[in-house]
Amino acid sequence: MTDRFETHEHDVLIIGAGGAGLRAAIEALAKGASVGVVCKSLLGKAHTVMAEGGIAAAMANVDTNDDWRTHFRDTMRGGKFLNNWRMAQLHAQESPDRVRELEQWGALFDRTQDGNILQRAFGGHTYKRLCHVGDRTGLEMIRTLQDRGVSLGFDVYMECAITRLLKDGDRISGAFGYWREQGRFVVFKAKSVVIATGGIGKAWPVTSNSWEYTGDGMTLAYDAGAELMDMEFVQFHPTGMVWPPGVQGILVTEAVRGEGGILTNKLGERFMQKYDPKRMELSTRDVVARSIYTEVREGRGTEHGGAYLDISHKPAEYVKKKLPSMYHQFKELADVDITKGPMEVGPTCHYMMGGIRVEAETAAATIPGLYAAGEAAAGLHGANRLGGNSLSDLLVFGRRAGAAAAEFAKKSAVPRVDDAAVQDAEREMVEPFERTGGESPYEVHRDLQRTMQSLVGIFRVEEDLKAALVELELLNARAARVRVEGSRMFNPGWHMAKDLKSMLRVSEAVTRSALVRKESRGAHSRIDYPNYDPAWEKQNNVIKREGDAMSLRQTPVKEMPAELKQLLAEEEVTAAKT
Numbered sequence: 411m412t413d414r415f416e417t418h419e420h421d422v423l424i425i426g427a428g429g430a431g432l433r434a435a436i437e438a439l440a441k442g443a444s445v446g447v448v449c450k451s452l453l454g455k456a457h458t459v460m461a462e463g464g465i466a467a468a469m470a471n472v473d474t475n476d477d478w479r480t481h482f483r484d485t486m487r488g489g490k491f492l493n494n495w496r497m498a499q500l501h502a503q504e505s506p507d508r509v510r511e512l513e514q515w516g517a518l519f520d521r522t523q524d525g526n527i528l529q530r531a532f533g534g535h536t537y538k539r540l541c542h543v544g545d546r547t548g549l550e551m552i553r554t555l556q557d558r559g560v561s562l563g564f565d566v567y568m569e570c571a572i573t574r575l576l577k578d579g580d581r582i583s584g585a586f587g588y589w590r591e592q593g594r595f596v597v598f599k600a601k602s603v604v605i606a607t608g609g610i611g612k613a614w615p616v617t618s619n620s621w622e623y624t625g626d627g628m629t630l631a632y633d634a635g636a637e638l639m640d641m642e643f644v645q646f647h648p649t650g651m652v653w654p655p656g657v658q659g660i661l662v663t664e665a666v667r668g669e670g671g672i673l674t675n676k677l678g679e680r681f682m683q684k685y686d687p688k689r690m691e692l693s694t695r696d697v698v699a700r701s702i703y704t705e706v707r708e709g710r711g712t713e714h715g716g717a718y719l720d721i722s723h724k725p726a727e728y729v730k731k732k733l734p735s736m737y738h739q740f741k742e743l744a745d746v747d748i749t750k751g752p753m754e755v756g757p758t759c760h761y762m763m764g765g766i767r768v769e770a771e772t773a774a775a776t777i778p779g780l781y782a783a784g785e786a787a788a789g790l791h792g793a794n795r796l797g798g799n800s801l802s803d804l805l806v807f808g809r810r811a812g813a814a815a816a817e818f819a820k821k822s823a824v825p826r827v828d829d830a831a832v833q834d835a836e837r838e839m840v841e842p843f844e845r846t847g848g849e850s851p852y853e854v855h856r857d858l859q860r861t862m863q864s865l866v867g868i869f870r871v872e873e874d875l876k877a878a879l880v881e882l883e884l885l886n887a888r889a890a891r892v893r894v895e896g897s898r899m900f901n902p903g904w905h906m907a908k909d910l911k912s913m914l915r916v917s918e919a920v921t922r923s924a925l926v927r928k929e930s931r932g933a934h935s936r937i938d939y940p941n942y943d944p945a946w947e948k949q950n951n952v953i954k955r956e957g958d959a960m961s962l963r964q965t966p967v968k969e970m971p972a973e974l975k976q977l978l979a980e981e982e983v984t985a986a987k988t
């Protein structure tokens with residue numbers, strides 16, 4: 411039966427060619443596995459390429475007091491202690507080596523006077539910690555990883571979207587997908603699979619995320635029976651463009667604040683004084699986003715409903731050197747010269763802290779043979795991610811996922827691909843062409859985005875979340891009836907019909923988790939429960955598929971070992987010393 415389809419076979423199949431996927435591929439190759447990398451856009455074009463501000467790693471090149479302990483503490487504190495502490499520990503300990511390795515592979519970072527990698531300040535980081543290349547760090551990272559991976563020899567399947575994971579009994583056996591250009595179906599047989607598909611931002615209309623971020627990987631894993639975790643924690647970055655409307659949501663990097671940018675309201679007040687007088691603009695993203703939102707809601711917003719962010723007090727040449735993309739972005743898209751005046755900024759849906767539940771050491775998901783890393787995986791960032799901690803996450807856990815997937819493959823026989831599952835995956839994909847009624851998938855997507863923006867946004871309340879669940883049920887029913895015109899070749903409507911399923915799944919998971927977490931923590935702000943609840947600090951929300959229903963339960967956060975508890979307790983002492 412699978413003979414009908416183009417078929418490829420690998421030890422390790424990696425879905426996603428961003429930082430996490432490429433780093434996983436490099437490691438799996440180094441372990442001697444044959445590796446296939448599938449990505450739904452072009453190689454080198456993944457979301458990682460958009461990363462601007464830098465990679466957080468306690469290298470202590472600029473602030474010599476920095477070390478992994480402080481990075482660990484900052485990450486835990488930023489994540490409001492809900493983080494998987496072991497992931498936070500590994501991440502803080504291993505990031506410097508992962509950055510050095512990138513340098514050895516050819517990445518050219520900005521430099522200190524004495525030739526070390528330059529590091530900049532970022533929100534929530536005690537020290538200057540972000541290794542960067544102007545505001546184009548992601549581009550350098552992808553370029554380096556891609557060169558390295560290609561030279562080591564993985565097979566790349568570009569513009570190919572995976573729609574289903576295949577299993578042999580309980581374990582993973584491969585994936586089913588299609589070539590986006592021609593619409594032909596393809597089967598991948600693999601002993602292990604790494605999901606590195608990134609986030610979910612396209613479920614909201616105002617987002618910094620590209621078209622690729624539709625929650626596919628989380629949905630693939632969920633449908634295959636894996637667990638999702640912490641889905642209520644969606645990060646709204648405080649500074650997206652707000653004007654003109656066509657560019658609303660595009661990111662204004664935190665590096666602007668890292669380089670000294672100042673936030674004011676329409677009255678000229680530096681309002682962060684009220685919300686976080688100690689850290690001001692370098693407070694964590696959740697705090698700054700809520701502060702801007704509150705200023706606007708209380709009538710002190712700018713003309714187009716945001717805040718002013720100003721870096722023009724710095725010399726023009728400095729701004730152009732340190733923030734070249736921001737300079738061009740505002741000049742070309744908004745006709746604003748940021749060396750002469752302020753930008754208008756407001757919150758934009760940016761990053762998913764939740765995702766596939768994984769084990770810290772190996773990035774193994776809860777199905778044998780399945781691994782996940784990068785933004786698609788949960789745990790490291792807890793309730794809120796610090797800027798710069800994603801790129802280091804990709805390197806640290808991409809590497810671990812690749813290594814573990816290769817080890818698993820070594821011990822594994824070639825699994826069987828279930829013909830019935832392949833047939834079902836094909837049927838699901840061709841159905842939208844066969845319907846005679848039904849609406850366009852774009853209409854359902856538009857209404858989904860409206861629902862998530864208005865009912866499951868920065869501030870949440872029980873009534874809205876319940877209303878959102880009702881809406882999502884209706885949207886699910888509409889999505890099951892969408893109709894696509896034309897053929898499978900070059901058909902964006904068809905891609906959207908597939909993406910809709912993923913966005914609806916993750917939206918439901920976010921909403922259900924947000925409804926039960928009756929407290930405010932990190933990126934999750936409940937108007938009806940505005941305070942921390944210490945009991946919730948010890949609970950992760952875990953989502954699993956039960957038949958066609960989404961089940962939700964809490965699991966206790968694992969007890970932290972005494973030496974790490976001690977590190978957190980030392981926080982005030984360290985702060986006093988510096």
Ligand SMILES: Cc1cc2nc3c(=O)[nH]c(=O)nc-3n(C[C@H](O)[C@H](O)[C@H](O)COP(=O)(O)OP(=O)(O)OC[C@H]3O[C@@H](n4cnc5c(N)ncnc54)[C@H](O)[C@@H]3O)c2cc1C
Pocket residue numbers: 425426427428429430431448449450451455456457458459460461462463464465466547548570571572573606607608609618619620622626627661760761783784785786797798799800801802804
């Ligand atoms: C504008 C912007 C700036 C940022 N700046 C920073 C920063 O300075 N520092 C920082 O730490 N973080 C930053 N972030 C966050 C960071 O860039 C991302 O979290 C990170 O790059 C995610 O990497 P990833 O490898 O998990 O996924 P991605 O880089 O998004 O890669 C996902 C891959 O999965 C593929 N894919 C998705 N679905 C499928 C499917 N169904 N089938 C096949 N392939 C699929 C995609 O094609 C892509 O190749 C920024 C984010 C944005 C939006």
